[in-house]
Amino acid sequence: MIFYFSGTGNSLWVARQLARSLGCSEPVAVADEIRKAGDGGVCEYALGEGEPLILVFPVHSWGPAVMMLRFVSRLHIRNYGGQPVYAVCTCGDTCGMTDSILSAALARRGLPLTACWSVRMPNNYLLMKGFGVDTDEVAAAKLASAPHVTEAVAEAIRKGCGPAGGTGYRHYLTGTQPWLKSHVINPLFRRFLAGPDSRTKFHVSDACIGCGLCARVCPTGAVTMSDGHPVWGRGCVQCTACINRCPVRAIDWGNITQAQGRYRHPELK
């Protein structure tokens, strides 16, 4: 069973590739599952015998995307009996200690993380000075290598990769100063920029055509439509779906994204 969170389609693409390669059913969106479960509700599932649980999500500020952590905090596998639990994170560059943050969250639900891999994909972060999406050339090179990395992950899962990397493929991009990034910067990100009360600096220009896509793709419902234009309330998790997926580039963040490019996975509908 594959669960995913994705802002701009990279993790959804990886989740679908894995599903196809492993013969699993269509990946399930955790944002929809959280919404269905309602306030404080449990997300409860059953796994088949030996059926792996696979979580696919982007790295946000050297930790798992907040929506995946919210999902895991509500996750209950009714008949858990030692089935493998795998994580596959997508990142623009490096992941820090994303694997150990997820592992701790899963352990609180009684689920030991069996193995975690990362797949480098085009960067979608542009909400801070000094950051921005990749050039077309860099994005194209990452997209060209992604199928091989994803297939190697699928192969490792098929082989039943064990706790220490086991017999399978081991690919995880930690990067430099992982502890500082994941245990100092990431908690600040989660608390002040992606928490339930977070406020945003998003705004919309006259180019807005009122299509409402930004509101539909927002995983937390922080974007609503008012008088035909989007309004941002509290609770944004900074997934960048609204700004990157706007079909007319009408959305900006403060005064820093006007000159920036935008990114969404080319196969994202």
Ligand SMILES: Cc1cc2nc3c(=O)[nH]c(=O)nc-3n(C[C@H](O)[C@H](O)[C@H](O)COP(=O)(O)O)c2cc1C
């Ligand atoms: C808020 C935010 C923080 C990010 N932090 C990191 C990071 O710490 N390391 C990294 O390599 N990429 C980082 N990225 C880039 C994404 O992980 C990467 O582009 C990912 O593949 C996007 O997946 P998606 O298209 O499924 O949303 C960040 C993106 C966002 C939106």
